[in-house]
Amino acid sequence: MKISNVNKTFGTKQVLFNVSLDFPAAQTTVIVGPSGSGKSTILRSLNLLEVPESGRYDFDDLHLDFAKKISNRQKLALRKKTGMVFQNYNLFPNKTVLGNLIEGPTQVLKQSRAAALKTANELLAKVGLAQYGGANPQELSGGQAQRVAIARALAMNPEYILLDEPTSALDPELELEVLKVLLQLAREKQSMVIVTHNMIFARRVADKIVFLENGHVLFDGAPQRFFAPNNPNERIRNFIASMTMENLN
Numbered sequence: 001m002k003i004s005n006v007n008k009t010f011g012t013k014q015v016l017f018n019v020s021l022d023f024p025a026a027q028t029t030v031i032v033g034p035s036g037s038g039k040s041t042i043l044r045s046l047n048l049l050e051v052p053e054s055g056r057y058d059f060d061d062l063h064l065d066f067a068k069k070i071s072n073r074q075k076l077a078l079r080k081k082t083g084m085v086f087q088n089y090n091l092f093p094n095k096t097v098l099g100n101l102i103e104g105p106t107q108v109l110k111q112s113r114a115a116a117l118k119t120a121n122e123l124l125a126k127v128g129l130a131q132y133g134g135a136n137p138q139e140l141s142g143g144q145a146q147r148v149a150i151a152r153a154l155a156m157n158p159e160y161i162l163l164d165e166p167t168s169a170l171d172p173e174l175e176l177e178v179l180k181v182l183l184q185l186a187r188e189k190q191s192m193v194i195v196t197h198n199m200i201f202a203r204r205v206a207d208k209i210v211f212l213e214n215g216h217v218l219f220d221g222a223p224q225r226f227f228a229p230n231n232p233n234e235r236i237r238n239f240i241a242s243m244t245m246e247n248l249n
């Protein structure tokens with residue numbers, strides 16, 4: 001999955017400038033950077049929740065030119081390949097946990113209810129929530145709700161899952177239980193793109209780090225190089241120092 005020379009403007013404000021990024025399959029790409037730098041806009045563009053005004057998007061045999069109209073067929077095909085997980089879970093409030101997990105597979109993928117339930121129960125076990133199939137979303141902690149949202153994304157069997165600050169709304173202990181699930185998925189070579197402010201997690205999980213500022217890609221490479229004390233980019237060194245509070249004394 002890759003985007004090339006992408007530009008995106010909201011009103012008169014350009015928020016992405018000629019962004020070209022490759023998201024290798026079977027790897028975890030982590031996008032970091034200050035608020036407002038364009039991280040969510042990139043993630044949302046990968047799922048076509050936003051459509052940039054120019055640039056290309058290549059994903060397997062799908063080749064989109066953002067300057068041209070994107071057909072519904074292309075949109076659906078791309079959305080099948082990418083599952084989105086949001087900061088605030090966005091679970092269906094009037095469905096049980098299992099109801100949330102089988103909705104897409106039965107309605108969109110036309111799976112039988114029995115097949116969808118079987119997969120759903122396996123995925124709940126995988127995220128540590130085997131006992132929670134009958135629960136309502138309101139009964140869950142934030143960490144549990146986010147793990148259900150991850151299971152729900154996986155239930156659609158997408159090629160990539162896209163996670164936008166998946167733990168930003170969570171207390172630290174609840175954050176940890178979500179990060180463990182994501183780390184496990186990374187070990188299983190699930191293709192992922194994760195936006196996060198958690199630098200400890202980014203360093204652990206990333207095969208590749210992207211640093212954005214003001215809509216420009218300032219770094220695109222290996223986490224070892226990104227986090228190296230001698231990273232030649234002073235802005236990035238300062239960003240890491242402030243995010244890890246290493247100068248708090």
Ligand code: ADP
Pocket residue numbers: 010011015033034035036037038039040041042
């Ligand atoms: P990040 O996720 O890195 O915080 P975003 O991609 O959400 O950044 O936003 C990048 C810039 O685009 C910000 O200046 C934000 O205010 C602006 N922006 C994002 N979405 C919209 C929108 N729907 N309408 C207008 N401006 C937007």
Ligand code: MG
Pocket residue numbers: 039040041164
């Ligand atoms: Mg954002």
